[in-house]
Amino acid sequence: MIVAVLLAAHCVLLPGSPRGAVLEPTPKAMATLPEADWTAIKALISEQLAALKAGDGTKAFGYASPGIRQQFGSGGAFLEMVRTSYGALLAARYTEFLDGAVIDGRVIQPLRVIAPDNTVVVALYTMERQPGGGWKIAGCILAPSTVKAA
Secondary structure, three states, X not given: OHHHHHXXXXXXXXXXXXXXXXXXXOOOOOOOOOXXXXXXXXXXXXXXXXXXXXXXXXXXXXXXXXXXXXXXXOXXXXXXXXXXXXXXXXXXXXXXXXXXXXXXXEEEEEEEEEOOOOOEEEEEEEEEEOOOOOEEEEEEEEEEOOOOOO
């Protein structure tokens, strides 16, 4: 289900094709990473979430990609943006990593988030491999989920 949502989010129109025609996913578009990379990605996201919940904007900011760091400039500004736009991540009563995917070269790690009021969203993290081989968080969007919490 999540992969279908991710694919729909990354569909592109073929040049010169009829309006609405989309590319079908190819094996390359659905490539994956070694398990060690997925483990490292999940650890990094978990560490950033812990820092955010602790109110440590500087530490949380350290997990962000260079582009995100340039965009926000400081840990304080980053933390304020998260508090304003990603409150669901901070208030979550439960989180669960879902299977990640590599779609058109983008590494996406979904995280199911259940709020105290049982609202469910999926945080779709875009990850970026760094020159030294490590990972940084290059973005996150919150998407509604069809799953209902009890």
